[in-house]
Amino acid sequence: MSDDALLDIRDLRVTYWGKSLLGFRGKAFDAVKGANLSIRPGQTLGLVGESGSGKSSIANAVLGLVPANGGTIRFGDVDLAAMKTRYPPDVRGQIQAVFQDPYSSLNPSMTVEDIVTEPLRVHTTMSRAERRTRAVELLGLVSLSEEHLERHPHQFSGGQRQRIAIASALALAPKLIVLDEPVSALDVSTQNQIINLLYERRDELGIAYLLIAHDLALVHHISDRIAVMYLGHIVEEGPSDRVYRAPAHPYTRALLDAVPVLDPDAQRRRRASRKAAPARETPRLAAQGCPYRNRCPFAMPRCEAQLPPDYPVDGGGTAACFLFEAPAGQGSARLRLVQA
Ligand SMILES: Nc1ncnc2c1ncn2[C@@H]1O[C@H](COP(=O)(O)OP(=O)(O)O)[C@@H](O)[C@H]1O
Numbered sequence: 400m401s402d403d404a405l406l407d408i409r410d411l412r413v414t415y416w417g418k419s420l421l422g423f424r425g426k427a428f429d430a431v432k433g434a435n436l437s438i439r440p441g442q443t444l445g446l447v448g449e450s451g452s453g454k455s456s457i458a459n460a461v462l463g464l465v466p467a468n469g470g471t472i473r474f475g476d477v478d479l480a481a482m483k484t485r486y487p488p489d490v491r492g493q494i495q496a497v498f499q500d501p502y503s504s505l506n507p508s509m510t511v512e513d514i515v516t517e518p519l520r521v522h523t524t525m526s527r528a529e530r531r532t533r534a535v536e537l538l539g540l541v542s543l544s545e546e547h548l549e550r551h552p553h554q555f556s557g558g559q560r561q562r563i564a565i566a567s568a569l570a571l572a573p574k575l576i577v578l579d580e581p582v583s584a585l586d587v588s589t590q591n592q593i594i595n596l597l598y599e600r601r602d603e604l605g606i607a608y609l610l611i612a613h614d615l616a617l618v619h620h621i622s623d624r625i626a627v628m629y630l631g632h633i634v635e636e637g638p639s640d641r642v643y644r645a646p647a648h649p650y651t652r653a654l655l656d657a658v659p660v661l662d663p664d665a666q667r668r669r670r671a672s673r674k675a676a677p678a679r680e681t682p683r684l685a686a687q688g689c690p691y692r693n694r695c696p697f698a699m700p701r702c703e704a705q706l707p708p709d710y711p712v713d714g715g716g717t718a719a720c721f722l723f724e725a726p727a728g729q730g731s732a733r734l735r736l737v738q739a
């Protein structure tokens with residue numbers, strides 16, 4: 400889409416094959432069904448959607464942990480999707496990752512110093528002393544200190560372990576960090592601390608984030624743009640504030656309704672005004688048409704037959720929903736009418 404993008408994903412398809420007898424490939428399942436996404440240098444794309452929608456499959460395709468079965472993942476001037484083997488060292492150093500579970504992603508037998516400096520050992524010619532100096536700097540970036548260097552992961556809380564993982568991801572000053580549900584395993588106050596920490600480091604260091612979460616409310620402050628996934632499709636994408644304040648796709652609306660509101664009456668009113676029907680079939684059976692049609696209160700006959708393309712939305716971005724087929728402006732007006 401944009402030439403100045405750091406990461407530009409076009410028509411990405413990620414497929415898993417079941418195993419049949421004799422080890423032949425079994426039935427194919429497309430976890431990502433042709434996704435388009437773009438991130439500019441230093442910016443954050445929040446990728447949200449419920450569990451199983453394909454968020455990690457996109458993250459893992461970017462990281463080269465699962466192969467792309469179609470499409471392109473342009474990073475700078477290379478196509479990551481076309482690289483069959485491990486990425487060359489210069490590319491690997493520019494893309495780092497932080498995963499959900501700080502309990503299992505850190506090697507328990509390593510010290511914090513080993514963990515934080517591992518990327519430096521692999522990718523640079525720094526001496527041990529230089530690496531230690533850099534490790535202290537990196538711990539400072541995540542509000543830990545030199546005294547933590549000799550300790551092991553089990554001596555830290557979940558939030559502190561995630562800080563260690565972030566310090567390690569920052570070690571090589573990457574251009575992109577893929578964060579796959581980095582705070583989902585943490586309690587709410589720790590979640591906010593880690594999100595704020597990421598926000599501050601991003602602006603200071605000019606790093607772009609692909610930030611995956613299932614909670615839109617949690618990541619909209621830090622995200623420049625938000626993409627919403629449902630059953631392997633990006634159903635909506637746009638400027639973070641617009642998506643959060645004026646969600647267009649019926650699924651994004653339902654996703655925001657899942658965020659608890661303190662006033663129970665307001666919550667009830669909101670639910671009643673937007674009720675999303677429960678799924679009437681198992682998600683994997685939806686082969687053609689809109690992936691959301693069976694839960695959508697606005698579903699029309701054509702939603703069964705045809706996958707809606709991306710339509711522009713007032714305020715920026717797109718929604719893959721026929722309600723927005725009219726020229727921007729009229730489409731949103733129509734959706735308000737249907738709801739009233
Ligand atoms: N290694 C795998 N083999 C087979 N199916 C998988 C594999 N990984 C994920 N899936 C399936 O792909 C779909 C998307 O999974 P995932 O990308 O992990 O979604 P999310 O991160 O949004 O929860 C799910 O239906 C999941 O069961």
Ligand SMILES: [Mg+2]
Binds near residue numbers: 454455456579580
């Ligand atoms: Mg996931």
